Amino acid sequence: xxxxxxxxxxxxxxxxxxxxxxxxxxxxxxxxxxxxxxxxxxxxxxxxxxxxxxxxxxxxxxxxxxxxxxxxxxxxxxxxxxxxxxxxxxxxxxxxxxxxxxxxxxxxxxxxxxxxxxxxxxxxxxxxxxxxxxxxxxxxxxxxxxxxxxxxxxxxxxxxxxxxxxxxxxxxxxxxxxxxxxxxxxxxxxxxxxxxxxxxxxxxxxxxxxxxxxxxxxxxxxxxxxxxxxxxxxxxxxxxxxxxxxxxxxxxxxxxxxxxxxxxxxxxxxxxxxxxxxxxxxxxxxxxxxxxxxxxxxxxxxxxxxxxxxxxxxxxxxxxxxxxxxxxxxxxxxxxxxxxxxxxxxxxxxxxxxxxxxxxxxxxxxxxxxxxxxxxxxxxxxxxxxxxxxxx
Numbered sequence: 001x002x003x004x005x006x007x008x009x010x011x012x013x014x015x016x017x018x019x020x021x022x023x024x025x026x027x028x029x030x031x032x033x034x035x036x037x038x039x040x041x042x043x044x045x046x047x048x049x050x051x052x053x054x055x056x057x058x059x060x061x062x063x064x065x066x067x068x069x070x071x072x073x074x075x076x077x078x079x080x081x082x083x084x085x086x087x088x089x090x091x092x093x094x095x096x097x098x099x100x101x102x103x104x105x106x107x108x109x110x111x112x113x114x115x116x117x118x119x120x121x122x123x124x125x126x127x128x129x130x131x132x133x134x135x136x137x138x139x140x141x142x143x144x145x146x147x148x149x150x151x152x153x154x155x156x157x158x159x160x161x162x163x164x165x166x167x168x169x170x171x172x173x174x175x176x177x178x179x180x181x182x183x184x185x186x187x188x189x190x191x192x193x194x195x196x197x198x199x200x201x202x203x204x205x206x207x208x209x210x211x212x213x214x215x216x217x218x219x220x221x222x223x224x225x226x227x228x229x230x231x232x233x234x235x236x237x238x239x240x241x242x243x244x245x246x247x248x249x250x251x252x253x254x255x256x257x258x259x260x261x262x263x264x265x266x267x268x269x270x271x272x273x274x275x276x277x278x279x280x281x282x283x284x285x286x287x288x289x290x291x292x293x294x295x296x297x298x299x300x301x302x303x304x305x306x307x308x309x310x311x312x313x314x315x316x317x318x319x320x321x322x323x324x325x326x327x328x329x330x331x332x333x334x335x336x337x338x339x340x341x342x343x344x345x346x347x348x349x350x351x352x353x354x355x356x357x358x359x360x361x362x363x364x365x366x367x368x369x370x371x372x373x374x375x376x377x378x379x380x381x382x383x384x385x386x387x388x389x390x391x392x
Contacts, residue, residue: 047334050333050334051086051089051092051093051210051333051334052092052093054091054094055090055091056088056089056090057088057089057090057092057333057334058087058330058333059330059331059332059333060326060329061329061330061331062329064326064329065322065325065326065329067088067322068315068318068319068321068322070314070315070318071090071301071304071315071318071319072304072305072306072307072311072315073090073209073301073302073303073304073305073312074091074094074096074302074303074305075090075091075092075094075096075208075209075300075302075303076089076090076091076092076209076299076300076301076302076315076319077089077090077092077209077210077213077300078297078298078300078319078320078322078323079217079298079299079323079336080295080296080297080323081216081217081220081289081296081297081298081336082295082296084217084335084336084337085332085334085335085336086210086213086332086333086334086335086336087297087323087326087330087332087333088319088322088323088326088330088333089209089210089333089334090209091209092208092209092210092334093191093208093209093210094191094208094209094302095191095193095206095207095208096206096208096282096285097201097205097206097207097279097281097282097285098192098199098205098206098207098212098277098282098285098302099199099277099278099279099282099283099284099285100135100158100198100199100275100276100277100278100279100285101199101207101212101215101275101276101277101285101286101287101300102192102194102196102197102198102199102205102207102277103154103155103158103163103197103198103199103275103277104212104215104216104219104274104275104287105180105183105184105189105192105194105197105207105215106154106163106166106167106176106180106197106198106199107151107155107219107225107228108183108187108215108218108219108222108225109170109176109179109180109183110166110167110169110170110176110179111151111224111225112222113170114147114150114151114166114169114170115147116146116147116151116224117146117147117148118146119144119145119147119243119244120144120145120147120150120165121142121144121145122139122140122141122142122144122145122165123141123142124141125168126141126164126165126168127139127141127161127164127165129164129173130160130161130164131160131196131200134160134161134198134200135157135158135159135160135255136157136159136160136161136162137152137153137154137156137157137159137161137162137236137252138157138159138161138236138238138250139153139159139161139162139165143237143239143240144240144241144242144243144244145237145240145244146237146244146245147166147169149236149237149244150162150165150166151166151224151228152228152231152234152236152252153236153252154166154228155228155229155231155254155275156231156233156234156252156253156254156255157236157252157255158255158275158276158277160198160200163197163198164198167197173197176197177194177195177196177197180194180197181193181194184211184215186338187214187215187218187338188214188336188337188338188339189207189208189210189211189214189215191206191207191208191210191211192206192207192208193205193206193207199277199279199282200279201279201280201281201282208302209300209301209302210300210334210336212285212287212300212302213287213298213299213336214336214338215287216273216274216275216287216289216298216300217289217298219273219274220272220273220289220296220298226272226273229273229274229289230259230271230272230273231254231259232253232254232259232260232267233251233252233254233260234251234252235249235250235251236249236250236251236252237249238250255276256273256274256275256276256286256288257276257310257313258271258286258288258313258316258317259271259273263309263310264310265310265313265314265317268288268290268317268320269290269292270290270291270292271288271289271290272290272291272296273287273288274287274288274289274298276312276313278309282302282303283302283303283304284301284303284304284309284311284312285300285301285302285303285312286299286300286301286312286313286316287300288300288301288313288316288317288320290320290324292324295324295327297320297323297324299316299319299320299323300316301315301316301319
């Protein structure tokens with residue numbers, strides 16, 4: 001009898017020892033998953049924190065051209081749009097009013113839901129909230145427009161009237177603002193606060209040279225966005241038939257002077273867009289992208305401090321020129337790629353679940369806390385001690 005009793009104690013002690021001596025697969029309480037520590041990620045060649053520091057950042061190798069000395073913008077950045085590598089930047093995460101460059105984020109958000117093939121009849125209510133002094137393309141209530149024309153009004157004329165109409169079509173002003181905010185976060189653009197989707201000055205509204213570069217780069221990957229952004233001029237409906245086709249038209253030009261070459265600037269070689277802006281609070285802002293020899297660069301310039309209305313274009317030109325010349329001569333100082341998502345908790349293998357070792361009705365993850373391991377080890381030790389006493 002005592003041997004059989006001791007045998008039962010021996011089984012319990014062995015089980016306890018097995019539990020105490022190893023880290024097992026155990027279910028945690030629902031709602032509080034605990035993940036097994038994972039190996040650290042491989043170290044990145046780029047210091048992600050560098051661009052958050054103030055000042056100018058560039059990692060030049062031997063033979064690299066000097067950065068242009070004529071850039072007065074409060075914040076600027078130049079990056080390789082293909083790889084996402086930031087080649088150089090100045091106060092890249094400084095939060096500033098973006099003006100109409102924010103329309104790039106609006107397009108990223110709403111364009112997938114509002115393709116150019118659609119038609120829409122504009123209402124008075126949709127135009128009532130367009131701010132006084134806004135740039136407009138000239139929409140009229142009770143006219144039916146092709147959605148493609150509305151988008152050309154956004155990209156070429158920077159028309160706030162077109163933005164208001166498209167935002168209402170997208171679910172409303174507040175809905176669109178919230179979607180834009182979510183889109184920015186999903187892209188890793190964390191300096192941007194959306195208050196007014198058209199980019200008009202509003203308390204709290206801000207973005208950064210870094211975020212604008214992210215928006216420009218992302219937009220260029222969408223053929224529709226890229227086509228609108230690169231269009232220099234178009235005919236816009238002055239009157240329309242019920243199907244949206246025009247009864248008469250007038251010409252509109254892209255307000256991005258690097259695209260049109262207006263005011264003596266000359267069209268920038270290889271230019272493919274993207275968007276300019278201006279308000280009294282923001283000053284002049286610009287996202288510019290160009291392609292040469294199979295390489296695409298994006299440059300952002302926010303609020304030059306001297307040089308007049310053309311300074312934003314001249315400074316972007318200088319940064320693009322430098323970026324193309326610096327190919328192969330600089331190391332990245334950052335990346336436009338969004339940060340990797342956190343690793344998901346590891347789940348129990350199917351064979352463990354099938355063996356009936358866990359309750360499949362609860363979230364299950366690998367790992368035990370140190371306190372639990374210690375407690376089980378103590379339990380195992382106590383069981384062995386009782387077993388030994390039972391054998392005496």
